Amino acid sequence: MSLASPTSLVRPRPPTNALAFLARFAPLIFLLLLMALFTFLAPRFLSSLNLFNVLRQVSIFGIVAVGMTFVILTRGIDLSIGALIALTGLVAAVVAKGGVTGRFELTSGGIGLAWYWAALAAILVGGIAGALQGVFVAKFTVPAFVVTLGGMTIFRGLALIIGNGGPISGFDENFGWFGRGMVGAVPVPVIVFLVVVVIAGVVLHSTRYGRSVYAIGSNPEAARLCGLNVNRTLISVYALTGLCSGLGGFLLASRLNSAEAVAGSQYELNVIAAVVIGGTSLYGGTGNIAGTVIGTLLIGVLLNGLVILNVSPYVQQLLIGAIIIGAVTFDILIKKYKR
Amino acid sequence: MIGSGSNARGAVSSGGVAPPDEAFLGVHDLTKNFFGVTVLDGVSLSLTAGKVHALLGENGAGKSTLINLLSGIHQPDGGTLRIDGQVVAFSGPTDAQRRGISTIHQEFSLFPTLTVAETLFAGRLPVNRIGLVDWRGIAAKTEAVMQQLGADIAPGRRVADLSIAEQQLVEIGRALTLKSRLIIMDEPTASLTPREVGRLKSVIRSLTAEGVAILFVSHRLEEVKELSDSFTVLRDGAVVARGEIADASIDDLVRWMVGRDLLEEGRHHAISTPGAIVLEVDNLSSRPRSARSAFVESISFAVRSGEIVGLAGLVGAGRTEIARLIFGADPIGSGSIRLNGHPFRPSGPGDAIAAGVALVPEDRKHQSLFPSLPISENFAAVGSVRPGPFGFLRRKAERLALQQFRDRLKLRAAGADAPIATLSGGNQQKVILARWLVLKPRLLIVDEPTRGVDIGAKLDLHHLLRELAADGVAILLISSDLPEILALSDRILTIRSGRLTGELAGREADEESLMRLMTLPKAAA
Numbered sequence: 001m002s003l004a005s006p007t008s009l010v011r012p013r014p015p016t017n018a019l020a021f022l023a024r025f026a027p028l029i030f031l032l033l034l035m036a037l038f039t040f041l042a043p044r045f046l047s048s049l050n051l052f053n054v055l056r057q058v059s060i061f062g063i064v065a066v067g068m069t070f071v072i073l074t075r076g077i078d079l080s081i082g083a084l085i086a087l088t089g090l091v092a093a094v095v096a097k098g099g100v101t102g103r104f105e106l107t108s109g110g111i112g113l114a115w116y117w118a119a120l121a122a123i124l125v126g127g128i129a130g131a132l133q134g135v136f137v138a139k140f141t142v143p144a145f146v147v148t149l150g151g152m153t154i155f156r157g158l159a160l161i162i163g164n165g166g167p168i169s170g171f172d173e174n175f176g177w178f179g180r181g182m183v184g185a186v187p188v189p190v191i192v193f194l195v196v197v198v199i200a201g202v203v204l205h206s207t208r209y210g211r212s213v214y215a216i217g218s219n220p221e222a223a224r225l226c227g228l229n230v231n232r233t234l235i236s237v238y239a240l241t242g243l244c245s246g247l248g249g250f251l252l253a254s255r256l257n258s259a260e261a262v263a264g265s266q267y268e269l270n271v272i273a274a275v276v277i278g279g280t281s282l283y284g285g286t287g288n289i290a291g292t293v294i295g296t297l298l299i300g301v302l303l304n305g306l307v308i309l310n311v312s313p314y315v316q317q318l319l320i321g322a323i324i325i326g327a328v329t330f331d332i333l334i335k336k337y338k339r
Numbered sequence: 340m341i342g343s344g345s346n347a348r349g350a351v352s353s354g355g356v357a358p359p360d361e362a363f364l365g366v367h368d369l370t371k372n373f374f375g376v377t378v379l380d381g382v383s384l385s386l387t388a389g390k391v392h393a394l395l396g397e398n399g400a401g402k403s404t405l406i407n408l409l410s411g412i413h414q415p416d417g418g419t420l421r422i423d424g425q426v427v428a429f430s431g432p433t434d435a436q437r438r439g440i441s442t443i444h445q446e447f448s449l450f451p452t453l454t455v456a457e458t459l460f461a462g463r464l465p466v467n468r469i470g471l472v473d474w475r476g477i478a479a480k481t482e483a484v485m486q487q488l489g490a491d492i493a494p495g496r497r498v499a500d501l502s503i504a505e506q507q508l509v510e511i512g513r514a515l516t517l518k519s520r521l522i523i524m525d526e527p528t529a530s531l532t533p534r535e536v537g538r539l540k541s542v543i544r545s546l547t548a549e550g551v552a553i554l555f556v557s558h559r560l561e562e563v564k565e566l567s568d569s570f571t572v573l574r575d576g577a578v579v580a581r582g583e584i585a586d587a588s589i590d591d592l593v594r595w596m597v598g599r600d601l602l603e604e605g606r607h608h609a610i611s612t613p614g615a616i617v618l619e620v621d622n623l624s625s626r627p628r629s630a631r632s633a634f635v636e637s638i639s640f641a642v643r644s645g646e647i648v649g650l651a652g653l654v655g656a657g658r659t660e661i662a663r664l665i666f667g668a669d670p671i672g673s674g675s676i677r678l679n680g681h682p683f684r685p686s687g688p689g690d691a692i693a694a695g696v697a698l699v700p701e702d703r704k705h706q707s708l709f710p711s712l713p714i715s716e717n718f719a720a721v722g723s724v725r726p727g728p729f730g731f732l733r734r735k736a737e738r739l740a741l742q743q744f745r746d747r748l749k750l751r752a753a754g755a756d757a758p759i760a761t762l763s764g765g766n767q768q769k770v771i772l773a774r775w776l777v778l779k780p781r782l783l784i785v786d787e788p789t790r791g792v793d794i795g796a797k798l799d800l801h802h803l804l805r806e807l808a809a810d811g812v813a814i815l816l817i818s819s820d821l822p823e824i825l826a827l828s829d830r831i832l833t834i835r836s837g838r839l840t841g842e843l844a845g846r847e848a849d850e851e852s853l854m855r856l857m858t859l860p861k862a863a864a
Binding site: 206207208209211214215217218219221222223224225226227228229281283284285286 | 666668687688689691692693698700705706707708709710711712716719720721722726729730731732734774
């Protein structure tokens with residue numbers, strides 16, 4: 001029904017009924033319910049120490065989930081991020097330690113380079129790896145699933161080659177600060193996560209680039225006929241996710257004081273789950289960063305709460321899978337019912 | 340069921356009981372609400388074997404809802420449906436099909452990756468003795484159906500490779516193979532060329548001769564007048580008039596549909612002296628991508644500022660391809676384009692847009708709309724308002740720009756943040772036009788601008804195009820709707836098989852002369 005009142009076009013219409021409200025805030029409501037449940041079962045869940053713990057745990061895959069949001073908005077997917085985290089972590093480690101030969105010694109001047117070179121190397125390698133995958137997706141129109149599945153194996157293989165199968169451990173204090181340090185009561189990775197979230201949120205919502213990401217995901221052909229550079233944008237979202245993975249790889253190596261080729265395994269599952277639970281559609285064109293943050297927190301709360309409740313790790317896996325499917329199904333049903 | 344000559348709402352009682360003895364489908368007092376809004380209010384009609392009944396109304400009048408109820412997609416909230424006098428309730432579309440009601444929707448429900456033959460028999464592929472699909476038999480039956488339609492479409496072709504007109508013929512063929520007793524056709528001719536419409540008409544006549552009832556929905560009233568026996572006009576979900584088509588003039592029908600008198604559509608304004616040449620196309624040829632795709636060859640023409648040039652041709656003649664070459668959407672093979680006197684060779688749509696060219700493509704759903712985004716984003720997709728530093732959007736300015744177009748285009752929308760899908764086809768098209776007009780293009784190319792658009796919006800769009808021309812925009816108009824081309828164009832170019840076959844002054848042209856140039860080889864023209 002198209003109804004017009006003279007001024008209605010410039011005013012956004014608030015959600016008119018409970019269902020619309022529910023559909024819009026379903027992930028948030030779900031998160032709050034879950035927190036209430038855990039608090040009821042184990043009151044120490046709500047302690048500020050534990051909450052910061054949750055935040056620290058989610059910050060690394062949360063950063064990558066932010067990049068993944070861009071990719072999924074364009075109807076894409078990136079399965080390679082876990083492997084890329086391992087690879088870039090090792091790159092950072094090699095740079096910081098001055099090569100694989102010094103793998104277990106504490107660097108003390110001269111041999112390795114400072115933390116910022118290590119971080120820069122990790123982020124750059126991540127960005128380049130992502131961009132290369134983007135080229136195959138955009139220019140050669142290979143399905144993103146295939147490109148990044150291949151990429152996943154290649155990056156994991158490269159990581160094994162670089163680390164020669166073993167870990168590289170023991171970094172200087174400056175390197176370790178990013179993963180383990182605190183600013184007041186707030187862990188450093190959480191601050192990095194927040195900075196990434198804010199920048200990405202602004203870019204996506206308020207810039208021409210963000211608009212083209214949505215447009216391409218919503219209808220690539222129409223986007224092309226609107227003069228948008230579809231290929232360049234597609235390559236850029238994979239590069240962006242690569243950059244985020246590089247940052248994540250550096251932070252993980254820093255937090256664990258060690259980098260190895262098996263790091264970051266199964267990250268892709270948590271990351272994709274966080275984005276999708278947060279309401280970003282795998283069909284592209286719908287979603288936002290706020291949703292991804294909520295999805296990230298939801299997974300973090302879930303992992304943390306189950307540990308606090310002493311649930312067996314075997315059962316945890318099962319529950320997490322069920323809750324991912326349940327949350328997304330609920331979201332879809334609500335949206336369908338609303339219509 | 341005699342029609343009321345009155346324009347007044349409710350002049351026809353909706354309580355009239357259809358004679359059940361001869362009707363195949365009797366619809367009595369049908370009501371449907373969506374979220375408390377009554378979209379169909381006590382509609383009655385009866386569909387008789389061997390007769391064509393026209394369902395008329397503007398977009399939003401309730402036609403689609405009625406069709407969805409009759410084809411089992413939705414269930415009514417009140418009223419009854421009778422088949423052969425027996426009260427029925429459909430559990431779903433398949434149930435309705437099983438009971439002999441087949442629907443050809445406006446948005447085709449074809450499977451793009453299947454072949455023509457597979458599409459016709461989807462869901463009921465015949466099998467041979469050992470339970471394998473009988474492909475040879477299917478191919479033969481498909482060929483027979485296509486022959487009946489007068490269409491030359493090989494059974495093994497993939498649906499995705501067919502033109503829109505061909506896809507629609509396949510959809511009609513599917514209804515034929517279902518052996519339906521009632522075929523509902525929602526805008527079946529919207530994307531067909533005159534020749535194909537003629538073919539469809541003969542198909543409809545042969546169907547009715549065999550006793551099939553047809554419910555025919557069309558915005559093209561000449562066709563309605565020619566094809567149907569009786570009619571029902573809906574407005575705001577209720578029947579406002581019905582009767583025998585012979586008793587109603589086209590003017591009557593239009594008046595009942597829109598509830599107001601139409602401006603005399605008439606022919607184009609006497610041409611104002613055209614301005615400078617904006618677009619000059621010289622010997623333009625497309626790059627052949629495959630043996631099958633349309634190949635535009637050695638096209639030369641010019642469009643002046645303030646002029647509307649119509650490009651007429653059958654579907655597949657190369658009209659759209661010409662537009663896409665000028666817009667940079669497809670690569671140019673040879674030849675040259677000059678824009679405002681300067682050589683112009685776009686490497687992509689971005690170049691064309693920067694040079695002041697706008698293209699409203701033919702397929703709104705697949706080439707224009709961003710279905711998941713709100714009206715405001717659909718409007719601003721090309722970048723209506725120049726962004727600030729770092730590409731920061733100026734949303735306030737964008738909203739103001741949209742607000743200006745709302746009045747100028749008579750856009751009817753709930754709000755700028757409403758999903759674009761909530762708008763009717765006509766209002767969607769207005770948003771798309773606004774998207775381009777805000778850039779103040781020097782050359783506007785519109786490809787089938789009023790396809791699937793209700794008659795009120797169509798007039799608004801025609802008015803707008805004339806206004807733009809008067810403001811000095813050069814307009815290239817592509818349309819399968821010959822009355823539209825004739826009503827708007829100062830000059831008309833005809834094209835056939837990728838070549839220009841003629842040029843007529845808008846005032847001299849009529850449908851006959853156009854058709855001749857569109858269908859005959861150049862030598863004979």
